[in-house]
Amino acid sequence: MTPYEAMVRLYPSDHPRDEMLGVLEETGRRWHREAPSLLLGALRARSGGGHPARLRWLYATRAAALMLLVAGATAPILDLRYGVILLNNLMIATWICAGLAAAAVMLGTRVPALGLSLSALLLAGTDQTSTAAIAAYTLAAVLLLLPGPPLPVRNPLPILLAIAWAVDYTMPPWSQSALMIALLLWTLIDERILLATGLALSAGLIxxxxxxxxxxxxxxxxxxAAWRLGIPLALIAVGATLIHHRVKA
Amino acid sequence: MREPTYFILAALQDEPRHGYAIITRAAELSQQRVTLSTGTLYQALDRLSRDGLIEVVRDEVVNGRARRHYALTPDGRTALEVEATRMAEAARIVLRVRPA
Known part of the structure; x- marks a missing residue:
């Protein structure tokens, strides 16, 4: 298999892979000249980042809702671990609702996700053990109110970022740095996760x-102010600028 | 509209062309300024097809490889003409002969 054949195979099967291979052979350029754009194009095609701006924003809100549901469910874990709060049935019911809501977001079914997020919010509000969890479920439910076509969120990065955000200082610094680098690198391909991170961090305002x-x-x-307002705003601004730039034909 | 997109559309204004012919025509029209890589070309073709500015008008097999011919749609032609007019007007501001 030639390097070109290997790279073209990275594209989804509904792409004109054979035709691209024909063009690559006709141009006869050295493979390292073509490699960056081929790799980037394949990753963008796989990530579904070629949508119009409105759908990119909508996907970012769904990914943000997923992050908030995961972060909300993870938030009380540290308090439980250090014995600040005790495990109770309400908390377990909240986790079940949040987990099912997160699964619904990953499958792209918005209405069940919204119903389950509201249930998680009601249960967490009744339990009153974690303000961060209540804030996260509130914003997740608000974001899931936005109507639109099914947009499954299958990227694992939002889940990992949400866990890192919720468990904060208990994570080793190297793993936090690795996640930040992964987010920055992924932004080169798909800006929607960066935008989702900014939207999700806005829950801190609550x-x-x-x-x-x-x-x-x-x-x-x-x-x-810098942490709760500046960082989310900066991430949203960068994400929005990248969407505008990439959608521009 | 970005420059590569402009020259991809301009490459299709006379007749439908396949991928490699678009690359060579765009380079020719831009005086070798726009040398599209294959990945960039197909990302643009995807986006332009989705936006309804171009369409596939013919499929064929050449030397055992699939080859599709792309053509401008009426919307694509309008978008190209609007962009050309915009650039011509912008150029006129700078290049007009000023009275002595």
């Missing part, structure tokens, strides 16, 4: 009210 109340000096307020 919990920021407590942090603002606890901040005793202007420097503390600045840090809260």
């Amino acid at each position: 919990t920021a009210t407590e942090e603002v109340a606890a901040a005793t000096d202007p420097r503390g307020l600045m840090i809260v």
Whole structure:
């Protein structure tokens, strides 16, 4: 198998792979000149990132909802581990609802995902053990209100990022750095996960009210503002710019 | 509209062409400024087909390889003409002869 044949096989089977191979043979260029765009094109075709802008935004909201459901379910785990809260039936029921809602988002079925997210929100609100989980389920439900065609989220990166975000300082620094690098590299192919990360981190604005109340000096307020407002806004701005740039024909 | 897209559409304005012919015609029309790689060409062809600016008008097999011929749709021709007019007007602002 030639390097060209191997690369063209990376494209989905409904792509004109044989025709591309014919063009590559006719141009007769060295393979390293063609390789970057072939690889990028194959990954973009596989990720489904070729949608129009409206669907890219919609996919980002669904991916953000998935991140929030995973982060919401993961949020009380640290408190449980350190004995700050005790496991109870409401918490288990919340996990089941959040897990099923996440599965529904991954399958692209919005309405069941919305119903299950609202159930998780109601249960978490009744349990009152984690403000972060309540904020995450609230924003997930709001994002799932947006109607549109089924857009399954099968990329594992949002789930890994959400877990990393929820378990925060208990993760080894190298794994957090690896995830950040993975997010940046994936953004070269598909900007929607970066946008989803910005949207999901906006849930921090809900919990920021407590942090603002606890901040005793202007420097503390600045840090809260930068973390809770600046980072999500920056990620959304970069993601939106990339969508605009890539959709432009 | 970005430059490679403009020259891909311009390459199709006279007649339908297959992938390799689009690459060579776009290079010729742009005086070798736009040398499309195969990956870039097919990403653009995908996007333009999805947007209804081009369409496949003929399929054939040459030397054992599938080959499709692409043509401008009426929307594609309009988009190309609108872009050409826009660029001509922008150029006129800079290139017009000023009175002495």
